[in-house]
Amino acid sequence: MELKEKLLSSFMAFEERVDVHSELHDVRTAAIKNFENKGFPTKKDEAWKYTSLNAILKNDFTVFPKQENAVEFNHVKKYFLHEIDTYKVVFIDGVFSSHLSSTTHEGIDVCLMSSALTKPKYKMVIDTYFNQIANKDESLTSLNTAFAIEGAYINIPKSKVADKPIEIMYFSTGNEAALLVQPRNLVIVGENSHVQIIERHQSLNENPVLTNSVTEIFAQKRAIVDYYKIQNDTLEANLIDNTYVSQQKESHVSVHTFSFGGNLTRNNLNFYHFGERLTSTLNGITIIGEKQHVDHYTLVKHSAPNCESFQDYKGIYADRSTGVFNGKVYVEKDAQKTNAFQKSNNILLSDKATINAKPQLEIFADDVKCSHGCTVGQLDETAMFYMQQRGIPKKEAKALLMYAFSNAVIENIKIPELKQRITKIIATKLGVKLGFDL
Amino acid sequence: MLSIKNLHASIGDKEILKGINLEVKAGEIHAIMGPNGAGKSTLASIIAGNENYEVTEGEISLDGEDLSELAPEERAHKGVFLSFQYPVEIPGVSVTNFMRTAINETRKANGQEEMPANEMLKVIREKSELLEIDRKFLSRSLNEGFSGGEKKRNEIFQMAMLEPKLAILDETDSGLDIDALRIVANGVNKLKSDKNAIVVITHYQRLLDYIVPDFVHVLYNGKIVKSGGKELAHELEEKGYDWIKQEQEA
Numbered sequence: 001m002e003l004k005e006k007l008l009s010s011f012m013a014f015e016e017r018v019d020v021h022s023e024l025h026d027v028r029t030a031a032i033k034n035f036e037n038k039g040f041p042t043k044k045d046e047a048w049k050y051t052s053l054n055a056i057l058k059n060d061f062t063v064f065p066k067q068e069n070a071v072e073f074n075h076v077k078k079y080f081l082h083e084i085d086t087y088k089v090v091f092i093d094g095v096f097s098s099h100l101s102s103t104t105h106e107g108i109d110v111c112l113m114s115s116a117l118t119k120p121k122y123k124m125v126i127d128t129y130f131n132q133i134a135n136k137d138e139s140l141t142s143l144n145t146a147f148a149i150e151g152a153y154i155n156i157p158k159s160k161v162a163d164k165p166i167e168i169m170y171f172s173t174g175n176e177a178a179l180l181v182q183p184r185n186l187v188i189v190g191e192n193s194h195v196q197i198i199e200r201h202q203s204l205n206e207n208p209v210l211t212n213s214v215t216e217i218f219a220q221k222r223a224i225v226d227y228y229k230i231q232n233d234t235l236e237a238n239l240i241d242n243t244y245v246s247q248q249k250e251s252h253v254s255v256h257t258f259s260f261g262g263n264l265t266r267n268n269l270n271f272y273h274f275g276e277r278l279t280s281t282l283n284g285i286t287i288i289g290e291k292q293h294v295d296h297y298t299l300v301k302h303s304a305p306n307c308e309s310f311q312d313y314k315g316i317y318a319d320r321s322t323g324v325f326n327g328k329v330y331v332e333k334d335a336q337k338t339n340a341f342q343k344s345n346n347i348l349l350s351d352k353a354t355i356n357a358k359p360q361l362e363i364f365a366d367d368v369k370c371s372h373g374c375t376v377g378q379l380d381e382t383a384m385f386y387m388q389q390r391g392i393p394k395k396e397a398k399a400l401l402m403y404a405f406s407n408a409v410i411e412n413i414k415i416p417e418l419k420q421r422i423t424k425i426i427a428t429k430l431g432v433k434l435g436f437d438l
Numbered sequence: 439m440l441s442i443k444n445l446h447a448s449i450g451d452k453e454i455l456k457g458i459n460l461e462v463k464a465g466e467i468h469a470i471m472g473p474n475g476a477g478k479s480t481l482a483s484i485i486a487g488n489e490n491y492e493v494t495e496g497e498i499s500l501d502g503e504d505l506s507e508l509a510p511e512e513r514a515h516k517g518v519f520l521s522f523q524y525p526v527e528i529p530g531v532s533v534t535n536f537m538r539t540a541i542n543e544t545r546k547a548n549g550q551e552e553m554p555a556n557e558m559l560k561v562i563r564e565k566s567e568l569l570e571i572d573r574k575f576l577s578r579s580l581n582e583g584f585s586g587g588e589k590k591r592n593e594i595f596q597m598a599m600l601e602p603k604l605a606i607l608d609e610t611d612s613g614l615d616i617d618a619l620r621i622v623a624n625g626v627n628k629l630k631s632d633k634n635a636i637v638v639i640t641h642y643q644r645l646l647d648y649i650v651p652d653f654v655h656v657l658y659n660g661k662i663v664k665s666g667g668k669e670l671a672h673e674l675e676e677k678g679y680d681w682i683k684q685e686q687e688a
Contacts, residue, residue: 381490386526388510389486389519390536390596391544397511400539404530404579 003057003180004039008032010063011146018149024117027131031145038139050324050356051266051295056238059208061180063147065093069173071204073100079202080167083417086198087166089152093173094181096150100169110166113151113184125155129188133216133246133272141242141268144182144214151184151213154197158190158220165196165415170213172237174205185215189223189251196415200230203237208263215243219251221275226414227255232425233262235290242268249275249304256412257284259294260425270299273307273335280309283409285422287402287429289318289349299328302335302365311342314406317353328360329370336365342372347379347405399430439464439635440485440604445496447484454480456660457496462604465632469646469671470639472657473679478639479523481657482608486520487513500604515547517603517634521593521610528580533592534562536580537599544600565598569625586613594625601629606637611645623648643675658682 011032019025040057041048069092080088087110090100096112103111116122117130131148134141152168172179189195203209219225231239239262245253259265271280286294300309315323325344346355359372379401387397406426413419440462447455454477462468472478484491485498487510498505505513528536542552553561566576569591581589590610597605607626611619626649630636638649646654646668654671656664658679663686664670674681 380526383526383528385486385488385510386522387528387536387540389514389522390540390600391511391514391547392540393511393543394509396539396543400531401528404528407530 003059003061006061007063007143008036013064014147019118023127024130028146028148031131031136031142034136034142035139035146038142041139047297047326050322051264051293053264056208056210056264059178059210061178061210062176063180065095065176065179067175068095069093069175071097071100071171071173076100076171076202076204079169079171079200081165081198081415081417081421085164087162087164088169089166090169090171091150091183092171093175093179094150094170094183108157108160108162109153109155110162111153113153113186114149116153116186117149122153125188129186129216129218131216133218133244134214134242135244135270138242138268140212140240141214144184144212144242147182148184148214151186153185154187154195156189156193156195159192160190161193162195165198165418168197168199170201170211172203172207172209174203174207174209176207178208178210180210180212183211183213185213187215187217187225189217189219189225191220192222193220194224196226196228198228198230198415198418201233201237201239203234206234206236208236208238210238210240212240213242215241217243217245217253219245219247219253221248222250223248223253224251225253227253228413228415228418229255229257229267230422231258231262231265231294232260235261235263235292237262238264240266240268243270245269245271245280247271247273247275247278247280250277251275252279252281254281254283254412256409257296258422258425259284259286259288260429261288262292262294264293266295266297268297270301271309272301273303276304276306278304278307280307281412282309282311282313283412284313285406285409285426286313286315286317286323287406287426288316288321288323290321291319292321293323295324295326297324297326299330300340302329302331302338302340305334305336305338307335308339309341312409313344314409315344315346315355316349316402316405317346317355318349320350320352322353323355325355325357325374326360327358327372329362329372331361331363331365331368331370333364336367338365338368338370340368340370344374345405346374346376347402348376349379399427402430439501440637441499442485443497445481445484445498446494447480447491448494449480449491453494454491454660455484458657458660458662460655460662462635462637464635466653467630467636467638467649467651469651469654470637470657471641471643471654471671471674473683474641476657477660478657479608482520482606482637482639485606486510486518511543512547514600515544519597519600519602519605521590521597521605521607523609523612525581525589525593527582527584529582531580533576533578533580537562537596540596541599561599565595568598568628569595570621571595587615587618590614590622591618591625594622598625598629602634604635604637605629606639608639609641610638611640611642619645619648643671646671656682658686
């Protein structure tokens, strides 16, 4: 049976497990209909021109894992930011692990989507926010909405600073031959509040996994949200990340995406503006090799005056790896005095590696500053010779140049321990030990 | 110290050096002058090991050791230093970190321990004072946004840090105003000893008023066509390179 058919029939099975007389279920039903009409995207869709899901969809994915799987903390400690205290919302094969988690309801809510979706006290919040900013036309988002049942629910009320970073972690054990997981996260950050969130998807063995994740982030007036996505998964792991950000006036939201591994990674990152003088920051570093594929598909929709957006994506591609950067900036007629900047700089380390970079600017306001720049190059040979001339061996010189290249993006990491961790991962990727920190 | 015999080199199909002979002894300063396109910078690059050029004939040795099979960093470890005509900007790497890496890699290659951090700081302070370099300058990204003069001063600062046996200064005077020229020349002269040697490559005689050469060679069309003492530089300044061209073509 094709995966699409399997999913449609799984939905019927799913309906036996959930309350079908709720408003939420109407949302799910509409979503599965949209998925049924549209199906999985193919390369014929403009938005998926450079990324094919065909090979992945041939796997016979399990939609609901048969059993609950346990994981020992010591086995997975290295994936956490264990040097510091954090809130943790941890899932194993899509199921919440209370054992590995550290949630809270004291002043802020860091807990489960399943509770938020079912408990009456959250109903108003869910009615106000759930599936409100997610794109209801997009088929993979719809597929996620149809099966939305579990994920992280984070609600920071007005004028609160989350006292420690929050880690959202999805492990797959590989106990199923092939597993499809569809996490659904909701993040609401109140007026003047601040939160730092780290999200990671990690396979624990080599069985194929497809994660189709949707995250909705709502930043109220003057809220500050720093969101870090660490993608350093196995060669059998596939991730489709759909993140939707809604910003009110004077808020600052930054999403940093570190793509270091996985078979196929697609990041659909969308920002929508609903107030003036706000700032959106989208940063990414991609360092991949072998036959890995990473596709960054971003949208920033400027709808209000005096807002800023900054996009800085850097990529280093080795072997036969492929990268895509498609960055769309849309400036509506009313969004005067917009500052929108976009950069995509790429280095190809092999002549078999590819990058497709496509900036798209659609500007309907007349008093704006918008810029975009894409570069694709090899490592600068003159710079290499210069460094070698000063006694730095080729391998170290190469690594130093690549570090320097990614440095601007690493500099923006506001959690020092995370910055160290990312620096370390990059060093490992480049196969060198540097004698100093950048 | 440096011995070049019948050196021929080309880039692609184009032969640029057509039989260079040059002997430089410890304690000496040599100047290589010549019109644009004569092959001066090519010669400097080849001594430093730039792989873009192919040595088709002849040999280069340092203290009797053949350099031809050595990578640029190996030549650097043996004491070859090239001050670049166009120093490369490396955003994201500070001058200090770059120097620390360069010095420790060189020490490692020569079987020495890494230089302790406090000693490193002390040396950096001394040498930056010699070149009148502001300390704040050292934490900036290497050459990024530096003025022409700052870049050249930074090159000589690196030379001071690395204390090479053989320093080749490629057009170090270009882009320098008179004050910067004086600082750079003063730095070079202080670094000069009877154990090292300096090869100054320049188009103009100006720098040679400050760094006084023992020998002057004129490079034209890939060959050294004239050698002499420092008075040759003055003669060139007076008569211009047309004099050399006419002599050669006659």
